Amino acid sequence: MRRIAAFLIATAALSAPAMAQIAVGATVKDTTGGTVGTVTASEGGNVTVDTGKNKVAIPETSFAQTPEGPLLGMTKDQLDSAVETAAAENKAKLMAALVPGADVRGTAGVVIGKVEKVDGELVTLTSEAGSANVPVSGLALQPDGLHFGMTAEEFTAAVEAAKAATSGQ
Structure with missing residues (x-):
């Protein structure tokens, strides 16, 4: 039984294509030979490609390795x-999610x-501590709703500091 399991594991390893690590600095080409961009990072199963216009995290499995370097099935313009x-x-x-009364969660999920x-x-976000204006770009929509990049404690402290600064003027 162990020999069969070992054989199956060895066979699977031989049949699975080995994916070489894509090196930072490598030039990514498309299937026509055009340049897509340059690899700026490779970690966690993703490769970040800088097209000159965008930096895009792409799964390693989306690339083919060629002797000339990584190959992507999209042109720069398509990407x-x-x-x-x-x-x-x-x-x-x-x-669409930014409607009055919508809950906004902090980094801890609380x-x-x-939204006022x-x-x-x-x-304008309202809490028990008061209200504060935050940029739309500071909010993110996640599966459990809207999120802002502060904990509840940090948000309360920021609101209180803003109130103190405006009352002192």
Whole structure:
């Protein structure tokens, strides 16, 4: 039984293509030979490619290794377009979620406040400590709702500091 298991493991290892680590600084080419961009990082199973317009994290498994370096099945223009389309879709989803009364969670996942109003690129968040304007770009839409990059304690301290600064003027 052990010999069969060892044989199956060895066979699987031989049939699985070995993926060489993609080196930082490598030039990524497309299937037509055009340059897609340069690898700026490779970790955690993702490779970051700088197209000159966008920096994109792409799964290592999306690349083929050739003697000339990593190969991607998208051109630079296709990759840039996909990134920009995804960013626009994510922004639209975020803006749709920014409705008065929506909970906003902090970095620890705890609700730090609620959306009071949205005015262009600023969102007024209200908590027990008071209200604060935060940039839309500081918010993220995650599966459990809106998130802001502070803990509840940090948000409360920032609101209280802002109140103290405005009352001292």
